[in-house]
Amino acid sequence: MSCNMIVGITGISGAGKTTACNMFSAYPDFQVVNCDELALETLAPGTKCFSEIVEYFGDSVVKNGKLNRVEIGRLIFGDADLKRGYEKIIFPYIIYKLIKITACRAAQTKKNVLLDAPTLFESGVHDLCDIIISVVSDEQLALERIMKRDNISQVEAKKRLSTQKSKDFFREHSSFVIENNSEPESFKSEVRKLIAKII
Numbered sequence: 001m002s003c004n005m006i007v008g009i010t011g012i013s014g015a016g017k018t019t020a021c022n023m024f025s026a027y028p029d030f031q032v033v034n035c036d037e038l039a040l041e042t043l044a045p046g047t048k049c050f051s052e053i054v055e056y057f058g059d060s061v062v063k064n065g066k067l068n069r070v071e072i073g074r075l076i077f078g079d080a081d082l083k084r085g086y087e088k089i090i091f092p093y094i095i096y097k098l099i100k101i102t103a104c105r106a107a108q109t110k111k112n113v114l115l116d117a118p119t120l121f122e123s124g125v126h127d128l129c130d131i132i133i134s135v136v137s138d139e140q141l142a143l144e145r146i147m148k149r150d151n152i153s154q155v156e157a158k159k160r161l162s163t164q165k166s167k168d169f170f171r172e173h174s175s176f177v178i179e180n181n182s183e184p185e186s187f188k189s190e191v192r193k194l195i196a197k198i199i
């Protein structure tokens with residue numbers, strides 16, 4: 001694989017994307033960029049994006065001077081229109097920051113950039129990628145993992161999954177798809193094989 005390639009990794013919540021990203025980060029060929037962390041920077045108090053979000057939702061989403069992401073999540077995962085409005089505000093800021101960071105890191109490190117992006121397709125970030133990897137799993141397994149990870153009810157977990165792309169969508173729009181329906185070591189083995197194949 002040539003230097004400075006951009007690989008995007010996404011998938012269904014609870015499928016194991018974070019585990020796969022951590023494995024990629026252990027290889028010297030890759031520099032991982034976490035898009036959730038970029039979103040936090042974009043939403044920091046005092047930024048233009050912060051002001052637009054408060055104007056959109058109202059002061060109820062502000063807690064101790066910062067955006068209350070738990071409250072925002074509760075609102076957008078229960079209302080598709082609110083979610084679209086939120087994404088319309090935040091995604092352009094994230095993409096702008098992402099383009100600057102990936103170009104800078106690729107030039108400085110000469111490594112391939114791995115974009116850890118839960119909303120890769122929704123944000124349009126997939127257009128920046130040379131390779132797209134999606135991690136998926138059966139719905140029931142994903143629900144159990146989300147409930148355990150985030151300490152939320154099955155109802156709340158189902159709301160989150162209902163707003164995401166389907167497994168069929170990921171299969172149709174990805175370069176590679178990894179299924180995570182078995183033991184953790186089996187999944188990790190598949191990730192290692194994929195990393196070796198890409199490198």
